[in-house]
Amino acid sequence: MPLTTAYQGEIPYLQILDPDGNLDESLAKGTLSDADVKHLYEHMILNREYDDSAFRLQRSGRLGTFPQCKGHEAAALGAARAMRKGHDYLVPYYRENPASFYHGLPMHYILMFWGGDERGNAIPRNISMSPLTIAIGTQGLHGVGHAWAFKYRKEDRVVVAFFGDGATSTGDIHEAMNWGSVLKAPIVFSCINNAWAISVPQDKQTGAETFAQKAIAYGMPGIRVDGNDIFAVYKAHRDAIENARKGNGPTLVESVTYRIADHTTADDARRYRPAGELEAAQKLDPMIRTRKYLETRKLWNDELEKKTWEKAKATVADVIAQADKVSPPDSDDIFNHTFEELPPDLIRQRDLRHTHSIGLNPEEIGLKPQPEEAAH
Ligand SMILES: Cc1ncc(C[n+]2csc(CCOP(=O)(O)OP(=O)(O)O)c2C)c(N)n1
Ligand SMILES: [Mg+2]
Incomplete structure (x- = not known):
């Protein structure tokens, strides 16, 4: 019997605004209005100013570390704009500060968090987002859980879960994409391919040509987009979100961009980045292209650019002042914001870790021995 084809797949690539600021009018139809692009560019400026200020705060000892979002602005904001x-x-x-701020997260929270204050990651209830995730990939499963809950409750809400190229090598992201697809959960998997996972390049991360093609194996659509193109990122996410809202399950969107900064302030990418790569990527900076587009449409000029940066500087200075005014944190905070009701073992950990209790008999400080301790 001859061999036949069991399955054949294809991954589209979408670019609407090229690096010179030229727009493909037919693909752009029904996507972002002039006002949208102007507004998103203003957000890019605000985020770039915030990013550079946070870097300086770290260098002057006021933040522990900071992962800059530089270069990711279109990839984050295009997706954020596509969400309700x-x-x-x-x-x-x-690395999604631009998306988080766009969705209303108070900007001083992120400074608090990287300054070591856990309250900065206690997301206010009225902001529709989960906390920042440092444990790579785990948020994919949280995202599927949220999406499954929305479906179960018959709410027409859709989750957009972000993760990096490096995170695609974690078991959690595979499990999340598998279960998201099996459950037809309303979730969009937004993979930010910024070419690096700390010092690991794409060809050491995967044997595949794209990250988007992994969608095929999970039985969901996958698309690769130019992640420095705000139109393409917006369109791919909008279509994926609306498809999920209709009950058709997840999509994997791979946004190809570049990490213009070091991995975090604790890294020095000059040690591993090939010569010339950064300079080439800087030419593709999403802000350059968005500005060029706005200028072609006579919607932007030097004066607006200057004014917007001035406004951004003033806003960020206010944000820093706001972070400075926050009362000092309490070490109990690391226990206080994850559970609605703290489970007994964590109550015990919280109470036992106080320095004054170390070395004391738990019974003497009013704590009942745990069953395994009683057995010894
Ligand atoms: C489970 C886990 N393993 C390892 C790390 C250490 N770590 C921090 S960031 C990172 C690379 C992540 O790269 P990527 O997913 O591409 O995101 P990017 O930082 O490039 O935006 C690693 C391995 C971690 N935080 N969590
Ligand atoms: Mg990466």
Whole structure:
């Protein structure tokens, strides 16, 4: 019997705004209006200013570390704009400040968090997003859980879960994509391929040509987009979100961008980045292209650019002042924001870890021995 084809798949690639700022009018139809692009560019400026200020705060000893989002602005904001604000649910990792702020997260929270204050990751209830995730990939499963809950409750909310190229090598992301697809959960898997996972490049991360093609194996659509193109990122996410809202399950969107900064302030990418790569990527910076587009449409000029940066600087200075005014944290905070009701073992950990209790008999400080301790 001859061999036949069991399955054949294809991954589309979408670019609408090219690096010179030229727009494919037919693909752009029904996507972002002039006002949208202007507004998103203003957000890019605000985020770039925030990013550079946070870097300086770290260098002056006021933040522990900071992962810069530089270069990711279009990839994050295009997806954020495609979501229904306050309704759809954002599941970030740690490089989505532009999306988080767009969805209303107070900007000083992120400074608090990287300054070591856990209250900065206690997301206010009215913001439709989960906390930042540092444990790579785990948020994929949280995202599927949220999406499954929305489906179960018959709410028409959709989750957008972000993760990096490096996270695709974790078991959690595979499990999340598998279960998301099996359950037809309303979730979009947004993979930010920024070429690096700390010092690991794409060809050491996967044997596949794209990350998007992994969707095929999970039985969901996959698409690769130019992640520095705000139109393409928006369109791919909007279509995927609306498809999920209709009950058709997840999509994997791979946004190809570049990590213009070091991995975090604790890294020095000059040690591993090939010569010339950064300079080439800087030419593809999403802000350059978005500005060029706005200028071609006579919607932007030097004066607006100057004014917007000035406004961004003033906003960020206010944000820093706000973070400075926050009362000092309490070490109990690390226990206080994850559970609605703290489970007994964590109550015990919280109470036992106080320095004054170390070495004391738990019974003497009013704690009942745990069953295994009683058995010894
Ligand atoms: C489970 C787990 N393993 C390892 C790490 C250490 N770590 C922190 S960031 C990172 C690389 C992540 O790369 P990627 O997913 O591409 O995201 P990017 O930082 O490039 O945006 C690693 C391995 C971690 N935080 N969590
Ligand atoms: Mg990466």
